[in-house]
Amino acid sequence: MDVFFGLFFNVMEEGLIYGIMAMGVYITYRILGFPDLSVDGTFPLGACVTGALIAVGVNPWVACLAAFLAGAAAGCVTGLLHVKLHITDLLSGILVMTGLWSVNLVVTRGSAVLPFYNKPTIFTSGPIVHLMPPGMQDYRVVLIVLLVVIVVKVLLDLYLKTKSGLLLRASGNNPQYVISLGKDPGRMKIAGLAIGNGCTALAGSILAQQTETANIYGGTGMVVMALASVIIGTSLFGKIKFIRPTAMVVIGAILYKTCLVIAMQLGLPTNYLKLLMALLFTLALVGNQAFSGRRKHPHVVNPTQI
């Protein structure tokens, strides 16, 4: 039973952390229709920025914010490459992902793994941890991650209802309409990519603090992980009116993580993990096509032309 609970908390912790990233990718992939590969680079960017800052004694919550901003900046670069230099969406992501590899190494001063054991993290310091009653201390990691997820979710939901948020949704859905309103859909696209990659870097930051290590290899497979979460979440719960998409994709991330953990428990060797991730994603894509039967985004203007 203890093993089960241990696994359960592991799944919840990591599932929720990846859920933050999934919410970001929901914005780029579902709202803007932009398959953003830079995620593979911004996830470890968040981890490395956090590691470097915590190692020199910066407050871990400040480090989270810094990670978000670093990710947002990287997202802006992806957007600028696409919008201003007219590079296709996939290539823009690949370029940023590749470039970030070196950036991450610079941030960690050349080491591939940057440990910061016994330094204060959001899980070991700060008022939230101290105010928690002793009985809850055992679950503090999952509780704090849950808190961050809720804050990010509420902020995103609120944003998507603002004037700017509505314009962002229109930019992905019908760029010509945004042009008719006298606004540049390209600029909204850059903003969306900034938010999406900011969330991804925040997720990287929190995972690094959970393991007390920043790992520049940590980004491999994150695009697949995030897209799978978004597609699983929105296709399973898409018909249910009272669950918002942001919540759907977080649940999608938890479900995806659950599948991976179950496979590992059934004896799948760790080396096959990424293969399994790709397989599960393929299944999610095929299942999504079979259920919905049509593309969700009938783009009026080809998104690569913006």
Add this chain to the structure above:
Amino acid sequence: MSSTQLKSDSMVSLRNICKTFSPDSVSEVVLFSDFNLEILPGQFVSVVGSNGSGKTTMLNLICGSIVPDSGSILLKGEDISKMKEFQRSKSIGRVFQDPAKGTCPELTILENMALADNKGSFYGLSRGVSRRRTDEYRTMLQRLDLGLEDKLSVQVGSLSGGQRQALALLISTMTPIDLLILDEHTAALDPRSSENVMRLTQELVTEKHLTTLMVTHNLKYSIQYGNRLLMMHQGQAVIDAADEAKEALSTDDLLNRFNQISLEVGN
């Protein structure tokens, strides 16, 4: 009307416009060579012409979706030739042939109208849909006579083409504009919806004193609506009749001219 004299009181001026498609290739098409057009404030111009005559290209040139090879485009006396399409949109309203283009299908009617209502202002972090304005939106929708006022929270994507086009027309004129561009906006609709959209067009144009440029394939509409008529052929206005001269025109006159042109080109 191919005068090159400067008219500062024009709402729209196209001056010495040249446009060639696929230059220096076998499919080269010289559409406009030294094309001039002045549209006065308050004019409702209906434009007819066969396919490839330059009607839609003219609209695209004015809106900025196509850049001319040379020549200048003026709106209210200001040269807008160098402005991007989205910048020009601030003072131009446009309704497309495709009803899907004028609205955002995944947003609700209310959200679409709230977005359009904010045109020209800053799209910031304030609440997207203001409750105070909802009643006003409902009143605007009532005049469409399509029952949309009871469907404010319905996604626009689930409406019919006629409903969407009526909504698109309403939306394009919600904020003050200098010029309304109608790009075959009834072509994709059934006869009843077309009539409804045309009735609404006339109402809005009269009420808001809009300078309007309407491209249509429907000769009846071109005669029935507007106070100036242009017939385009090979990048030139072969008929340009305003006011009384336009009143005197009939669909037969237009058809005869069409046939005459067809004979001239030999098909």
